[in-house]
Amino acid sequence: MRAILTTSVAVAAVIGLSACGFGEEGITISESEPEYKGAQLFSANCSGCHTLSAAGAEGTGNQSARVQGPNLDELEETEKSALFAIQNGGFSGAVMPQNIVVGDEAAEVAGFVAKYSGSEAGDE
Numbered sequence: 001m002r003a004i005l006t007t008s009v010a011v012a013a014v015i016g017l018s019a020c021g022f023g024e025e026g027i028t029i030s031e032s033e034p035e036y037k038g039a040q041l042f043s044a045n046c047s048g049c050h051t052l053s054a055a056g057a058e059g060t061g062n063q064s065a066r067v068q069g070p071n072l073d074e075l076e077e078t079e080k081s082a083l084f085a086i087q088n089g090g091f092s093g094a095v096m097p098q099n100i101v102v103g104d105e106a107a108e109v110a111g112f113v114a115k116y117s118g119s120e121a122g123d124e
């Protein structure tokens with residue numbers, strides 16, 4: 001029984017590995033997490049401006065760039081605040097584009113951000 005389990009896990013890992021390959025290498029959460037899709041979407045759509053290590057995102061790497069968004073490792077977002085930011089282009093509406101992701105995808109990104117943001121904020 002154990003041998004069979006181990007084999008199927010290994011097979012799943014191989015399939016998982018071959019399925020990705022576009023900038024998702026930095027994602028640190030497991031593909032079996034419900035938030036994995038959100039992490040992929042974050043990596044594809046938000047990582048240019050925001051740091052969030054669970055998605056392997058490091059922003060522009062230049063904290064003084066005008067488009068640089070807040071470091072989400074240091075801010076604790078709720079699903080509501082993340083969704084608000086996505087729909088309204090941040091809280092000020094000045095720099096972050098609105099509705100980069102919409103509908104189900106926006107909800108998935110918001111769920112991911114809510115769960116994994118604030119890892120360096122202090123009180124987890």
Ligand code: HEC
Pocket residue numbers: 042045046047048049050066067068069070075077081082085086089090091092093094095096097100101109110113
């Ligand atoms: C072009 C750069 C850019 C992109 C792309 C971008 N953001 Fe932002 N974001 C910003 C900036 C700048 C701010 C801060 C100003 C503001 O709140 O209006 C911000 C603010 C936020 C905030 C609020 C942070 C806080 O608590 O103050 C959240 C949450 C957020 N972004 C999430 C996202 C998500 C999720 C995505 C991808 C769907 C994304 N951002 C894509 C630049 C960007």
